[in-house]
Amino acid sequence: MATGNINVSVENIFPLIKKFLYSDHEIFLRELISNATDATLKLKHLTNIGEASVEYGNPVIEIKVDKEGKKLHIIDQGIGMSADEIQKYINEVAFSGAEEFLEKYKDSAKDSGIIGHFGLGFYSAFMVAEKVEIISKSYKEDEKAAHWTCDGSPQYTIEEHDKTERGTEIILHIAEDSTEFLEDSRINELLVKYNKFMPIPIKFGTKEETLPLPEDAEEGAEAEKITVDNIINNPNPAWTKQPADLEDADYKSFYRELYPMQFEEPLFNIHLNVDYPFNLTGILYFPKLGNDMNMQKDRIQLYQNQVFVTDNVEGIVPEFLTMLKGVIDSPDIPLNVSRSYLQADGNVKKISSYITRKVADKLNSLFKNNREDFEAKWDDIKIVIEYGMLSEDKFFDKADKFALYPSVDGTYYTYEELYEKIKDAQTDKDDKTIILYASNKDQQHSYIEAAKEKGYEVLLLDSPIVSHLIQKLETSKENISFARVDADHIDNIIKKDSAQISKLSDEEKESLKTTLTEVVPADKYTVQLEAMDSNASPFMITQPEFMRRMKEMQQTGGGGMFGMGNFPEM
Ligand code: ADP
Numbered sequence: 072m073a074t075g076n077i078n079v080s081v082e083n084i085f086p087l088i089k090k091f092l093y094s095d096h097e098i099f100l101r102e103l104i105s106n107a108t109d110a111t112l113k114l115k116h117l118t119n120i121g122e123a124s125v126e127y128g129n130p131v132i133e134i135k136v137d138k139e140g141k142k143l144h145i146i147d148q149g150i151g152m153s154a155d156e157i158q159k160y161i162n163e164v165a166f167s168g169a170e171e172f173l174e175k176y177k178d179s180a181k182d183s184g185i186i187g188h189f190g191l192g193f194y195s196a197f198m199v200a201e202k203v204e205i206i207s208k209s210y211k212e213d214e215k216a217a218h219w220t221c222d223g224s225p226q227y228t229i230e231e232h233d234k235t236e237r238g239t240e241i242i243l244h245i246a247e248d249s250t251e252f253l254e255d256s257r258i259n260e261l262l263v264k265y266n267k268f269m270p271i272p273i274k275f276g277t278k279e280e281t282l283p284l285p286e287d288a289e290e291g292a293e294a295e296k297i298t299v300d301n302i303i304n305n306p307n308p309a310w311t312k313q314p315a316d317l318e319d320a321d322y323k324s325f326y327r328e329l330y331p332m333q334f335e336e337p338l339f340n341i342h343l344n345v346d347y348p349f350n351l352t353g354i355l356y357f358p359k360l361g362n363d364m365n366m367q368k369d370r371i372q373l374y375q376n377q378v379f380v381t382d383n384v385e386g387i388v389p390e391f392l393t394m395l396k397g398v399i400d401s402p403d404i405p406l407n408v409s410r411s412y413l414q415a416d417g418n419v420k421k422i423s424s425y426i427t428r429k430v431a432d433k434l435n436s437l438f439k440n441n442r443e444d445f446e447a448k449w450d451d452i453k454i455v456i457e458y459g460m461l462s463e464d465k466f467f468d469k470a471d472k473f474a475l476y477p478s479v480d481g482t483y484y485t486y487e488e489l490y491e492k493i494k495d496a497q498t499d500k501d502d503k504t505i506i507l508y509a510s511n512k513d514q515q516h517s518y519i520e521a522a523k524e525k526g527y528e529v530l531l532l533d534s535p536i537v538s539h540l541i542q543k544l545e546t547s548k549e550n551i552s553f554a555r556v557d558a559d560h561i562d563n564i565i566k567k568d569s570a571q572i573s574k575l576s577d578e579e580k581e582s583l584k585t586t587l588t589e590v591v592p593a594d595k596y597t598v599q600l601e602a603m604d605s606n607a608s609p610f611m612i613t614q615p616e617f618m619r620r621m622k623e624m625q626q627t628g629g630g631g632m633f634g635m636g637n638f639p640e641m
């Protein structure tokens with residue numbers, strides 16, 4: 072038997088990194104700006120704790136496109152690197168200077184917002200560049216600037232450079248197949264997508280700004296225009312602030328910042344803020360949903376230390392909450408792993424149940440503190456709550472106290488209030504309480520009138536998942552049953568009342584019956600000519616509750632919702 076070492080040659084690894092490191096080539100810019108941000112945050116930290124005696128100032132990160140020279144520049148004013156540091160941090164693939172920094176300054180730097188992790192981000196530059204240069208000058212006075220060049224093969228050169236300002240400039244010589252990244256509009260698109268809320272100002276070109284006219288300006292005077300840096304990001308987005316420092320208007324304006332194309336105001340927001348046992352901040356918004364479950368655009372955005380990662384939060388946020396909008400920022404979500412692994416990750420599970428609990432608590436406090444307002448919003452938020460009740464038992468237990476059941480006349484009951492009201496008056500012969508509901512006020516008008524005439528309470532339950540919710544309630548509550556007003560079930564309560572009197576004479580009944588049996592299939596519907604003392608209609612056609620419900624559930628379940636295969640068990 073022979074043993075040996077598998078020989079990993081760098082020559083072979085580079086093309087692999089280039090091709091497969093990230094599926095999305097465009098993230099190279101996010102990675103390089105993250106490094107520039109880290110370099111600046113490190114300097115900030117070192118000046119804060121007195122380890123660097125330089126002036127921190129107001130550093131910016133600048134992005135420059137040189138279309139003619141086919142180059143893209145990323146320039147920062149951070150800690151910089153000496154030639155030795157470049158050897159150490161850049162030439163060793165998969166060695167993370169960010170992790171080393173966090174390890175070294177463990178206690179003081181844990182909230183510094185440093186982004187890097189795996190020591191691979193820098194090499195994403197080679198996904199779009201045929202050659203990369205680093206020109207860097209360390210913040211340490213006595214270090215000379217260094218110039219590193221590499222064309223994607225494992226060979227590199229390093230030499231002295233005459234750069235005098237502190238910081239790093241990365242120059243990408245954009246490859247033939249990636250010239251899209253020499254277009255201003257494309258770069259701007261990337262900056263807005265990934266870097267809109269990063270913590271250090273990012274400059275991309277300049278823009279004209281019109282100064283306000285002075286108070287004593289003469290009529291017809293021209294306003295003065297000045298050229299200013301075009302800063303593409305907001306370094307202090309609302310979610311990084313304390314809830315106590317924010318007004319309702321701040322939350323609303325942040326919503327517009329997040330979704331500039333969204334003109335509808337959100338109904339309310341939930342500020343997430345936890346640092347133990349995991350780190351998470353964020354703001355979730357309840358949009359006006361109505362009965363619309365398929366909100367594909369403007370989804371919740373996921374950030375890590377203010378860097379945009381994805382707007383696919385599937386597996387991180389419980390499915391029913393993916394209908395909300397807003398941001399979640401957590402360094403503790405292992406995003407480099409597959410989605411199916413995510414669902415099994417302990418941290419992610421804790422995050423998911425924390426978010427569920429916060430949402431339930433917020434809804435409960437809105438309900439308690441201003442019921443009138445909560446009722447007014449109910450139709451716009453019910454779909455999230457009902458879906459949550461179906462899919463998460465813990466949420467069901469909490470929501471059971473504030474979920475509302477509106478009557479056709481616009482009274483909103485909690486389950487308990489409703490049950491108290493009808494438990495004695497609406498029972499069948501087995502003493503089961505029957506909850507009557509309509510799903511469409513117009514179509515079921517005469518049935519509703521007939522039931523009201525009897526003094527029954529009729530709910531209006533019109534959300535697309537109501538048959539699932541009813542099923543859930545019937546199995547979790549004792550001795551109740553739901554019946555739609557046009558279901559034959561309703562007879563059971565009606566019969567308990569008085570004798571049934573028809574408005575029709577015997578002959579009228581006979582002839583109606585003959586006509587109706589010709590058009591109404593007897594195996595699907597029941598024709599009822601008695602007990603119609605409402606003035607609306609002389610007869611009723613009812614359908615077995617069970618049959619109709621099965622059909623509805625087949626339509627909304629199994630694949631109908633979000634295109635997800637499995638509807639929660641009931
Ligand atoms: P990570 O950011 O995960 O640590 P990268 O591959 O993105 O890994 O970067 C490797 C290291 O190179 C960084 O940790 C940092 O020490 C150094 N580095 C990269 N870019 C810069 C920069 N602009 N200024 C200073 N140091 C940098």
Ligand code: MG
Pocket residue numbers: 102105106186187188190191192193
């Ligand atoms: Mg990095």
